Amino acid sequence: MTSPSPAVEPDCPVCALHASDPLREAYQIVRHGPWLLRHHPDPAPLAGWLLLDSRRHIGGAADFDALECAGFGSMLQRSSALVRALAGCERVYAIAFGEGARHFHLHLIPRAAAEPASESWRIADLYRSVAAGERAPADPALVGDLVRRARPLAAAWLAADQS
Ligand SMILES: [Zn+2]
Numbered sequence: 002m003t004s005p006s007p008a009v010e011p012d013c014p015v016c017a018l019h020a021s022d023p024l025r026e027a028y029q030i031v032r033h034g035p036w037l038l039r040h041h042p043d044p045a046p047l048a049g050w051l052l053l054d055s056r057r058h059i060g061g062a063a064d065f066d067a068l069e070c071a072g073f074g075s076m077l078q079r080s081s082a083l084v085r086a087l088a089g090c091e092r093v094y095a096i097a098f099g100e101g102a103r104h105f106h107l108h109l110i111p112r113a114a115a116e117p118a119s120e121s122w123r124i125a126d127l128y129r130s131v132a133a134g135e136r137a138p139a140d141p142a143l144v145g146d147l148v149r150r151a152r153p154l155a156a157a158w159l160a161a162d163q164s
Contacts, residue, residue, distance in 0.1 A: 010058040015104035018042070019056065030083075030148060031155035032056070033162075035069045036076050038083075038155060040148050044138030046131045047111055047119065048147055049088025053080050055105040061097060062105065077107075079158055084109045086154070087147045090116075094124065 009016040018024045019037055028039040035057060041050040053076060055069060065073065081093040088111035097107045112119050118127040130136040 010104070013058055013102055013104050015054055015102045015106055016058055019054070027145070028148060030151045031158065033076065033155070033159055034072050035066075036072065038076070038080050040144055040151075041108075043141045043144065044131050044134075045141075045144050046124075046128050046138065047088070047116070048139040048143045049084050049090065049111040050139070051080060051084050051087075051109040053077065053107040053109060058104050060103050060105065061099050064105070075158075079155070080109055083151055083154060084111050087111075087151055088113065090119075 009020050018028075018039070024042065025039075028042055030038045030040065030051070032038075035055060037054045037056050039052050039054065041047075041052060055065075057066075057069075059065070059069075062073075077095065081095065084090065084093045090111035090113040092112040094110040094112055095107055096110065097105060099105065110119065110124055112124075117123070127136065131138050
């Protein structure tokens with residue numbers, strides 16, 4: 002799967018992150034066809050909280066083109082399995098609001114029984130308390146370690162799809 006580099010939309014934080022070498026260096030796990038998978042930037046609510054972005058500036062799944070439709074299932078499955086492997090959680094939530102940025106970014110959230118604050122809509126309270134500085138974010142060193150562990154695993158997806 003290949004697609005041309007999408008244009009950057011001024012004032013879109015997701016486009017800005019995709020265009021930023023330091024942010025991609027810190028958080029990007031893989032760019033695959035029309036998708037970019039990354040860790041949530043610091044302050045990250047939980048270690049292993051990933052985001053699956055469209056590379057195009059589109060508002061949501063209703064705007065997917067044929068290429069995005071064709072590849073979404075395998076990216077969702079692989080990315081969710083990666084969250085489970087990295088975070089050691091039992092399940093993975095998938096939520097796309099498109100409010101903080103009107104650019105499709107699917108939150109892939111580790112749900113672990115050992116972390117009661119990750120249960121269902123409590124996750125919204127957790128997110129807000131980290132954003133407000135009332136709860137400590139995930140350790141940036143741990144996030145960096147997860148990103149480095151994730152990259153070779155995700156690189157294998159590209160190799161598999163090109164063979
Ligand atoms: Zn954008």
